[in-house]
Amino acid sequence: MKASDDTYVTPIYILSGFLGSGKTTLLARLIDYWQEAGLKPAVIMNELGDVNLDGLLVKQEVPMEEMLGGCICCSIRGDLGVTIHELIQQEHPDLIVVEATGAANPMELLDGVTETALYMKLDIKPLITVVDSAYLMELFDRQQGKTYRLMQEQIRCASVLILNKTDRLESSRMQELVKLLNQSNPYASKIPAVKCEVDLRELLIEGEGTQRAFDHAGESQHAHRHNQSHSRFRGPSHHDPAHPSEPGQASEEHDHHHTHSHVMVHTHYLSGPVNSEAFERLVADLPRDVYRAKGVLTFSDTNNSRFLFQYAYREPDFMKITPQGDIPDVVVFIGEHFDKEELSRKLHALEAGTLSME
Numbered sequence: 001m002k003a004s005d006d007t008y009v010t011p012i013y014i015l016s017g018f019l020g021s022g023k024t025t026l027l028a029r030l031i032d033y034w035q036e037a038g039l040k041p042a043v044i045m046n047e048l049g050d051v052n053l054d055g056l057l058v059k060q061e062v063p064m065e066e067m068l069g070g071c072i073c074c075s076i077r078g079d080l081g082v083t084i085h086e087l088i089q090q091e092h093p094d095l096i097v098v099e100a101t102g103a104a105n106p107m108e109l110l111d112g113v114t115e116t117a118l119y120m121k122l123d124i125k126p127l128i129t130v131v132d133s134a135y136l137m138e139l140f141d142r143q144q145g146k147t148y149r150l151m152q153e154q155i156r157c158a159s160v161l162i163l164n165k166t167d168r169l170e171s172s173r174m175q176e177l178v179k180l181l182n183q184s185n186p187y188a189s190k191i192p193a194v195k196c197e198v199d200l201r202e203l204l205i206e207g208e209g210t211q212r213a214f215d216h217a218g219e220s221q222h223a224h225r226h227n228q229s230h231s232r233f234r235g236p237s238h239h240d241p242a243h244p245s246e247p248g249q250a251s252e253e254h255d256h257h258h259t260h261s262h263v264m265v266h267t268h269y270l271s272g273p274v275n276s277e278a279f280e281r282l283v284a285d286l287p288r289d290v291y292r293a294k295g296v297l298t299f300s301d302t303n304n305s306r307f308l309f310q311y312a313y314r315e316p317d318f319m320k321i322t323p324q325g326d327i328p329d330v331v332v333f334i335g336e337h338f339d340k341e342e343l344s345r346k347l348h349a350l351e352a353g354t355l356s357m358e
């Protein structure tokens with residue numbers, strides 16, 4: 001299928017990792033890799049400052065959108081959807097990579113991308129986090145602080161961890177590092193590297209494999225407090241003072257408090273209208289590990305009216321909407337370690353009208 005087809009589902013990769021950990025280094029490698037495979041990647045870069053120096057490292061011919069002057073996960077999150085939409089409309093890329101500022105909380109970013117997947121066909125790929133191995137151990141030795149906690153967050157959300165800059169880590173400490181990462185995120189694949197030199201094919205497959213493995217895992221915990229208000233618009237050169245631009249410094253005011261282990265997303269585009277009662281039953285039966293869901297649905301038993309569906313902390317909410325433009329029917333589920341296959345089976349039964357008979 002071609003990227004210019006209306007039915008094309010654009011894969012979207014999120015690169016997370018602390019400031020200076022090596023995200024742009026990895027991005028440059030990935031771009032070469034995809035281009036050699038005959039694909040057209042597009043890039044969204046987010047910088048805290050008002051200039052994008054990292055963008056200089058990306059080849060001229062690669063379509064790139066810059067989101068400057070704030071952290072993607074907070075102040076300019078609303079712009080993310082617009083940026084993705086414009087890239088797809090104008091460039092028809094085969095895939096998109098979002099490189100977040102090192103101060104971004106990947107969970108918020110994932111949430112922003114997920115929101116966008118409600119009205120655009122996106123295939124959200126497993127999250128890759130680049131770890132500055134040496135710096136992480138240094139912070140661990142010094143016992144933590146906010147920067148360390150933000151790093152932990154980025155580590156917890158990942159499906160794949162690249163343990164970069166191992167050249168700066170004493171070889172005797174490698175085991176300790178892996179142990180530390182296993183405590184924070186036992187599920188992610190961990191790939192040691194220097195200058196992000198990893199087998200990229202393996203890296204991209206690893207992520208998919210890890211995500212599948214989560215489908216059968218067990219209990220998890222989630223706590224979420226987010227004190228940042230999400231402005232949907234920003235001024236032309238707004239700089240969010242809550243976010244420092246100095247490498248290696250997480251803001252004291254950047255008040256995110258999350259406890260995530262691993263985060264999974266399941267996106268399902270519906271083939272047509274579904275029965276509202278059957279859908280409500282499906283929602284009521286969702287496992288506890290699904291803690292967030294969103295969607296746009298058409299209900300066959302309400303004169304084919306369309307609804308915006310929201311689900312948080314086990315509370316479903318439906319709002320009648322009349323969307324402008326060509327918006328597909330879709331539901332997105334976010335949680336940890338839930339059984340995607342089982343959910344997918346139920347969604348197919350819902351579409352076939354056989355769910356109530358189960």
Ligand SMILES: Nc1nc2c(ncn2[C@@H]2O[C@H](COP(=O)(O)OP(=O)(O)OP(=O)(O)O)[C@@H](O)[C@H]2O)c(=O)[nH]1
Pocket residue numbers: 017018019020021022023024025026054101102164165166167168193194195196247
């Ligand atoms: N010693 C060493 N340096 C590295 C390695 N990987 C990347 N670097 C260097 O570290 C610096 C930061 O790398 P980037 O790829 O720009 O890191 P980034 O995560 O995109 O940085 P931000 O945009 O600040 O978040 C660059 O000077 C890289 O050349 C590594 O494995 N070892």
